[in-house]
Amino acid sequence: MLQTLITPGTIGWLHYTDDKPKTPNSFAITRMIAPEAEILTLGTIPDQQGQGKASQLLHDITHSMQHNYDIDSLYLDVDENNKSAIALYKSAQFAVCGKRKNYYTSKNGIQSDALLMTRKL
Numbered sequence: 001m002l003q004t005l006i007t008p009g010t011i012g013w014l015h016y017t018d019d020k021p022k023t024p025n026s027f028a029i030t031r032m033i034a035p036e037a038e039i040l041t042l043g044t045i046p047d048q049q050g051q052g053k054a055s056q057l058l059h060d061i062t063h064s065m066q067h068n069y070d071i072d073s074l075y076l077d078v079d080e081n082n083k084s085a086i087a088l089y090k091s092a093q094f095a096v097c098g099k100r101k102n103y104y105t106s107k108n109g110i111q112s113d114a115l116l117m118t119r120k121l
């Protein structure tokens, strides 16, 4: 992850709430080559899930990408079995634009496809 973060164009995002100013509740890593950017990973810590944290972070990322970095298209890959993440991205106006066969391999060796999703800013 450190190697990814020091790659030019890569940003690590941490989201905090006022009641826990020292503990991030959600995070993301993005990489951009303007005018396009990719969300490499995004997550909310388990005891903070289901409270709109990832939604808020995605909103902040898209707003900043558009206004501070001149990004006009966002992309991401998500495991086709990750229903909560797919619902999150669809609610943030991402749409499926492709599929990568056997992109993920789980710890027990089971493969699954990735959905490629995109959103215009």
Ligand SMILES: CC(C)(COP(=O)(O)OP(=O)(O)OC[C@H]1O[C@@H](n2cnc3c(N)ncnc32)[C@H](O)[C@@H]1OP(=O)(O)O)[C@@H](O)C(=O)NCCC(=O)NCCS
Binding pocket: 026, 041, 042, 043, 044, 045, 048, 049, 050, 051, 052, 053, 054, 055, 056, 077, 078, 079, 082, 083, 084, 085, 087, 088, 089, 091
């Ligand atoms: C996917 C994940 C980031 C969602 O984070 P979150 O902070 O709980 O999400 P939010 O509370 O902001 O939810 C926003 C929307 O996502 C969808 N969603 C989130 N959790 C969901 C669940 N368990 N089931 C169905 N939809 C879900 C809903 O559409 C929700 O909108 P709604 O509350 O109006 O219904 C979180 O579950 C997570 O960290 N998962 C593990 C890491 C991961 O899979 N990351 C994605 C990699 S691509």
